[in-house]
Amino acid sequence: MAGISSICSNPDDRAALTTRSVYIHVPFCRHKCGYCDFTLVAGRDDLFDRYLAALSQEFQVHGFDPSRPTEVDTLFLGGGTPTHPTVSQLRALLELVRDYFPLRSGAEFSVEANPLDLTDEKIELLSEFGVNRLSLGVQALRDDLLTLLERDHRAVQIGPLLERLRPVFASVSIDLMFGIPGQTLGDWEQSLRDVVAYDLPHVSTYGLTWEPNTAFSTRLKRGELNRADEGLEGEMYLAAMEYLGAAGYRHYEISNFARPGFECRHHLVYWNGGDYEAFGPSAARHRAGRRETNVRSVLGWLSAVESGRSVVGDAEDLDPETRARELIMLQLRLDHGVIRDAFSQQTGFAFNDLAAGQLAELLASGLLEDTGEAVRLTRQGKLLGDRVAAEFL
Ligand code: SF4
Structure with a gap:
């Protein structure tokens, strides 16, 4: 990749x-x-x-x-x-x-x-x-x-x-x-x-x-x-x-x-937006842009497996832009935030193009900081981390 x-x-x-x-x-x-x-x-x-x-x-x-x-x-x-x-x-x-x-x-x-x-x-x-x-x-x-x-x-x-x-x-x-x-x-x-x-x-x-x-x-x-x-x-x-x-x-x-x-x-x-396998009730896997989540009920999962039915409750093929936006949301959770060069190499999108609508406001409100190389949550931004990250979806 x-x-x-x-x-x-x-x-x-x-x-x-x-x-x-x-x-x-x-x-x-x-x-x-x-x-x-x-x-x-x-x-x-x-x-x-x-x-x-x-x-x-x-x-x-x-x-x-x-x-x-x-x-x-x-x-x-x-x-x-x-x-x-x-x-x-x-x-x-x-x-x-x-x-x-x-x-x-x-x-x-x-x-x-x-x-x-x-x-x-x-x-x-x-x-x-x-x-x-x-x-x-x-x-x-x-x-x-x-x-x-x-x-x-x-x-x-x-x-x-x-x-x-x-x-x-x-x-x-x-x-x-x-x-x-x-x-x-x-x-x-x-x-x-x-x-x-x-x-x-x-x-x-x-x-x-x-x-x-x-x-x-x-x-x-x-x-x-x-x-x-x-x-x-x-x-x-x-x-x-x-x-x-x-x-x-x-x-x-x-x-x-x-x-x-x-x-x-x-x-x-x-x-970091990698792939992972997952098994068991409610488990969620991600493979090359496809996300699948197993049925949540333990008994539902058991009976689906036992009767040969699919245990997947939800499946979504993420288009490249949605995948890139999700990556922003995930990487803002990390201390280094979204590193612009790495992000564009991984997703094919420039961070600034995807984030133009939200970035200025979040920077002005002190929830994000921009080091030039990366954009990341401030201390204050971490208090509202989930909400800030969701702005980019
Ligand atoms: S019921 Fe209690 S021990 Fe079991 S997963 Fe929930 S929090 Fe953990």
């Missing part, structure tokens, strides 16, 4: 366009947390064997074949909770995935994990199959907030867990949430100090989103929960930038901070 050698400012970003990447959605959880809108089933572990068989069928429908395995550079098991299945189920899943998608030398293998699932046996198993990056759903470091979020771990368990994980996995990331009802700026700053003290290679911070059809949204309507005001959420996000930045983390993407060299390579493929 044109422009590979000059697309990005960092070596890890540049590699994103030649990376072979696979995402697998593992839709099992012990319990459905009140705020969660992901695709999953809770309390339906009986479906696991059907899921595994369907996953294998889906691999084959897309032309993958274990007799000619496809080596990958990044592999990501997300969910749901990929660490929820039993040890023997998890082993069966890892074996299946390895048979189709063995890791190329130097590959990144990420797994999303729930802290309390990580028994010594599961840690050993993940390591045996080459998992080298764990993304821990910690969310909060105060017990009353964890209870509110319906998470099953306690804050005091995180430090000792990290000590067990550190010697095994090359990278451990922690997810933290702000804007939780009842969370003060002081609480959040304390969480950031705690995270800095853990000295992890990667931290993701997200504002709580109130998705329709979640228990949290119902409780909000009933007046049982209060939404943090936008001003407070903004202060929390700025505090994350300040604390993590001062501790040496690169704020490489709107929601993600990493020590140099520990950026998530799999996600960099998404944000």
Whole structure:
């Protein structure tokens, strides 16, 4: 693809366009947390064997074949909770995935994990199959907030867990949430100090989103929960930038901070407009301008695979201009923003031609900055990052 050698400012970003990447959605959880809108089933572990068989069928429908395995550079098991299945189920899943998608030398293998699932046996198993990056759903470091979020771990368990994980996995990331009802700026700053003290290679911070059809949204309507005001959420996000930045983390993407060299390579493929395969309910893949998203319902996905119907719920062939506009939206999420030369080499469009309508206004309002070489979000722009990026679609 044109422009590979000059697309990005960092070596890890540049590699994103030649990376072979696979995402697998593992839709099992012990319990459905009140705020969660992901695709999953809770309390339906009986479906696991059907899921595994369907996953294998889906691999084959897309032309993958274990007799000619496809080596990958990044592999990501997300969910749901990929660490929820039993040890023997998890082993069966890892074996299946390895048979189709063995890791190329130097590959990144990420797994999303729930802290309390990580028994010594599961840690050993993940390591045996080459998992080298764990993304821990910690969310909060105060017990009353964890209870509110319906998470099953306690804050005091995180430090000792990290000590067990550190010697095994090359990278451990922690997810933290702000804007939780009842969370003060002081609480959040304390969480950031705690995270800095853990000295992890990667931290993701997200504002709580109130998705329709979640228990949290119902409780909000009933007046049982209060939404943090936008001003407070903004202060929390700025505090994350300040604390993590001062501790040496690169704020490489709107929601993600990493020590140099520990950026998530799999996600960099998404944000740099690369291709990726994806399997399982709700999984979305992108191949050469065609985007497909699988049906969202777990049972719907299972029955479609089992009856030989397509599991694709939505498909779109993106025309070159739409693809280029989407790339602007994605790359504005990254700290280097849209690099003009690389953008035109990758898409065939000049950034200024596509952005003429929005650019002047966003620059004047201080949400974007133009270095000549690149256009990127300012600190203020990051607060409204999704909205700014959407202006270019
Ligand atoms: S553990 Fe994660 S995926 Fe599962 S219900 Fe809770 S938030 Fe959602």
